[in-house]
Amino acid sequence: MRRTLSVVGATAVSAALLAAPPAQAAQAAGPAPTHVTGFKISTTADAKLTVSGTLTADGTTVGAGTPLVVETANASRKGWRKLPLSKGQAQPKTKAGGAFSGRYYVYFPHGYYRVRFAGGPALKATVSAEVRDKRINAWTTKWKVTPRKVRKGGYVTFSGLFSHNPGTKYVPYKGRRVYIIGRIKGQKKWYWYARPTTNSKGYFKARFKVYKDMYFQYQYPGDKTHYWDFPQKSTFVDVR
Known part of the structure; x- marks a missing residue:
């Protein structure tokens, strides 16, 4: 009887040890790396700005409603700041699949723009490439x-x-x-x-x-x- 319990106990311990590595590996993996791809801007002569791109993640899907922040800097590439918004405007959020877009007003003519993702429990933070506005004053x-x-x-x-x-x-x-x-x-x-x-x-x-x-x-x-x-x-x- 004591021998049977010993066998059962050994089997349980072995099963626990075998089950542990996947859980530890998942914990070690942490948030998935993210990337902003296809980021671009366009402007009109009356100073309207459109930004667009896609937020992607390695090995997982970016869901709809993920918030991002548009940042801008002057023509000297200095003074990066969160793009000021006018009434009725909002920072972009992803659609299903990670695509995003937004319409705003130009802040720095001939300046630079980028998009920042702050990250979260399942996704790492990232910043897009910097794109310059081709229009000048x-x-x-x-x-x-x-x-x-x-x-x-x-x-x-x-x-x-x-x-x-x-x-x-x-x-x-x-x-x-x-x-x-x-x-x-x-x-x-x-x-x-x-x-x-x-x-x-x-x-x-x-x-x-x-x-x-x-x-x-x-x-x-x-x-x-x-x-x-x-x-x-x-x-x-x-x-x-």
Whole structure:
């Protein structure tokens, strides 16, 4: 009887020892390594940003609803920060299979973007490759409207200096059409009145008659590699 118990006990111990390694191996494996693949961005001339990519994991599936964070840095690749969100926007989350996307507003023109995954119990943290925004700033300075008071049908001259920053500083942007737009006082609709082209030094100039009290602005509508440019305030021309 004592011998039978000994055999049974030995068998139980052997079974326990055989069962232990898989459990220990699973514990040692820990969270699965993760990767962000196919990360890319696109922008529009009016500063809208789209990001997309896929979060993958070695040996396991990334489920829907996994949160990520979009980060951005300036053109010098410095000052990385969480992308500020506007009302109604949210950081991206994965769909089933790990794909993600999001639409935002550009924070640093010609800056850098990446996506960060903080990790979790089953998945390790990871950061995507850094991608640069191809669009750069266009900038109008020395905007001038003369005269500001004019008789009905009198001439008004509009001028400015148009630049962009393809490198580390702003330089003249030659051969670009800048729109001179205006609206009649008391109305909401804007119309364009001239489309001067910048010269080799970036200057543009237009002159035409004005018949009513009007508000004027310059506007560059942007292109495939530049953002649009317009002033924060309109310039009023008083017609007497």
